[in-house]
Amino acid sequence: MSDKLPDQGRDDEEVLRDLQRFAADDPDYRHGRLWSLVYWLDEAHDEFLARAWRMYASANGLNPGAFKSLKRLEGEIVAAVAALLHGDEQVCGVLTAGGTESCLMAAKTYRDLARTTRGVGRAKMILPVTAHVAWFKAAEYFDIEPVRLPLDDALRADISALESLIDRDTVMIVGSAPEYPHGTIDPIEAMGAIAARHGVPLHVDACVGGMILPFMAMNGVTLPRWDYRVPGVTSISVDLHKYGYAAKGASTITYRRLDLFAHQVFVQEDWPGGVFASPAMLGTRAGGAYAAAWAAMQRLGVAGYRDLARRTHEAFTRLCDGVAAMPGLRVLGDPSGPLLAYGSGDPQLAIYAVGDRMDARGWSVNRVQRPEGLHAMVTAQHLDVVDRYLADLGAAVAEVRADPALARQGSAATYGMLAQLPLRGMVRQQVREMFVRQYGRGAAPLDVHAQAVGAAPGARGMVERLALRYADWRRRRSTRA
Numbered sequence: 001m002s003d004k005l006p007d008q009g010r011d012d013e014e015v016l017r018d019l020q021r022f023a024a025d026d027p028d029y030r031h032g033r034l035w036s037l038v039y040w041l042d043e044a045h046d047e048f049l050a051r052a053w054r055m056y057a058s059a060n061g062l063n064p065g066a067f068k069s070l071k072r073l074e075g076e077i078v079a080a081v082a083a084l085l086h087g088d089e090q091v092c093g094v095l096t097a098g099g100t101e102s103c104l105m106a107a108k109t110y111r112d113l114a115r116t117t118r119g120v121g122r123a124k125m126i127l128p129v130t131a132h133v134a135w136f137k138a139a140e141y142f143d144i145e146p147v148r149l150p151l152d153d154a155l156r157a158d159i160s161a162l163e164s165l166i167d168r169d170t171v172m173i174v175g176s177a178p179e180y181p182h183g184t185i186d187p188i189e190a191m192g193a194i195a196a197r198h199g200v201p202l203h204v205d206a207c208v209g210g211m212i213l214p215f216m217a218m219n220g221v222t223l224p225r226w227d228y229r230v231p232g233v234t235s236i237s238v239d240l241h242k243y244g245y246a247a248k249g250a251s252t253i254t255y256r257r258l259d260l261f262a263h264q265v266f267v268q269e270d271w272p273g274g275v276f277a278s279p280a281m282l283g284t285r286a287g288g289a290y291a292a293a294w295a296a297m298q299r300l301g302v303a304g305y306r307d308l309a310r311r312t313h314e315a316f317t318r319l320c321d322g323v324a325a326m327p328g329l330r331v332l333g334d335p336s337g338p339l340l341a342y343g344s345g346d347p348q349l350a351i352y353a354v355g356d357r358m359d360a361r362g363w364s365v366n367r368v369q370r371p372e373g374l375h376a377m378v379t380a381q382h383l384d385v386v387d388r389y390l391a392d393l394g395a396a397v398a399e400v401r402a403d404p405a406l407a408r409q410g411s412a413a414t415y416g417m418l419a420q421l422p423l424r425g426m427v428r429q430q431v432r433e434m435f436v437r438q439y440g441r442g443a444a445p446l447d448v449h450a451q452a453v454g455a456a457p458g459a460r461g462m463v464e465r466l467a468l469r470y471a472d473w474r475r476r477r478s479t480r481a
């Protein structure tokens with residue numbers, strides 16, 4: 001490991017060879033083995049994105065007045081996305097660096113809208129428990145209390161509880177199209193009607209769905225309405241670096257009207273560096289991300305995205321059907337695509353142990369919890385591998401049935417305990433400590449995807465310590481009683 005700058009600059013080719021070498025153990029996203037994180041088309045598309053990026057690699061979106069080219073790209077991207085969402089010409093917005101930034105911005109916008117127009121001090125946002133974790137991050141960062149909408153038995157946001165949760169301090173409601181854990185589209189029309197009746201903004205998180213659901217609908221897939229056609233919807237986030245097949249670092253946040261967006265903007269008029277205004281979280285913005293996103297959209301066009309949506313939906317449907325037909329497994333909730341999660345319908349079959357056996361066969365699958373399951377963010381390239389995946393899944397299930405002890409080994413045990421241990425504050429503290437430790441000098445990196453904490457070296461020990469503490473806590477409590 002190199003821990004300081006080389007004294008002399010190194011040869012270009014040697015440096016690039018190093019970069020290639022470092023990636024050798026990264027997940028294999030080129031052959032459909034990875035079921036999250038990367039939305040990969042093919043080498044030609046990658047090369048095209050790299051060329052577009054290179055042309056704007058030094059351009060900076062910090063000041064839209066300076067790089068007018070970037071402002072133009074942003075304007076054209078936002079207009080194209082707004083049209084896909086059935087927005088009228090009032091719909092406006094900006095490019096952000098990712099879904100999380102888009103979500104954070106909506107939360108800040110509505111907090112400030114409520115502060116300025118209604119004097120709300122202790123802001124609250126209502127969100128289904130399945131809303132992406134970015135919303136919980138937004139709540140923590142911007143000091144907004146998250147008010148959780150529970151799920152019904154079908155793992156849908158329980159809309160019947162929504163109205164009673166709204167009060168004077170509610171600054172926004174969040175719905176997803178679809179939500180990350182199970183791929184379910186929240187009942188946006190019903191949420192929109194309630195939101196409009198109470199004058200509360202409704203944001204639709206379509207970070208996953210925004211660049212695929214419109215094309216699935218064009219292909220004839222029946223979907224509930226979730227976009228600007230729903231009157232109560234005031235803003236929508238759509239990622240380009242997911243199903244838009246842009247390079248990483250590109251998402252959009254759009255608002256129904258400019259006066260809503262106005263609350264997203266930051267201005268500092270007294271800074272010695274000059275009077276400053278900025279539309280979103282970041283300062284310097286990678287011009288390459290604008291260029292690659294715009295270029296991807298131009299390269300694919302409606303026909304290209306429809307074709308990708310068709311292949312993705314076919315892979316998704318085959319996966320859902322294959323899982324549903326497998327004794328002991330069940331699809332969780334009612335996914336619309338493009339993603340799904342599945343769990344065990346048989347108490348003797350530990351789904352996390354099945355996950356370990358899939359890992360052992362070279363598949364990279366995420367775990368979900370409450371209920372426990374395995375996750376699949378399906379993309380077009382998975383159509384080529386879905387049959388192999390299902391065959392391996394069948395074999396993994398058979399292995400776990402033949403050896404139930406597998407549930408108590410490997411990461412299955414850790415994930416299971418992490419999901420089930422009570423005293424969640426203690427779990428949070430321990431995970432935080434473990435996560436922080438990887439940033440100490442010389443520490444080995446954890447798998448940085450939060451849901452993979454259970455697979456990280458050291459996680460097992462951490463969970464065992466937690467379990468001991470929990471047992472101790474219970475003992476002390478029963479002694480007191």
Ligand SMILES: Cc1ncc(COP(=O)(O)O)c(C=O)c1O
Binds near residue numbers: 100103
């Ligand atoms: C529904 C949803 N919203 C927001 C995000 C956050 O997106 P990003 O990882 O680009 O920040 C994700 C990521 O998967 C998501 O699934």
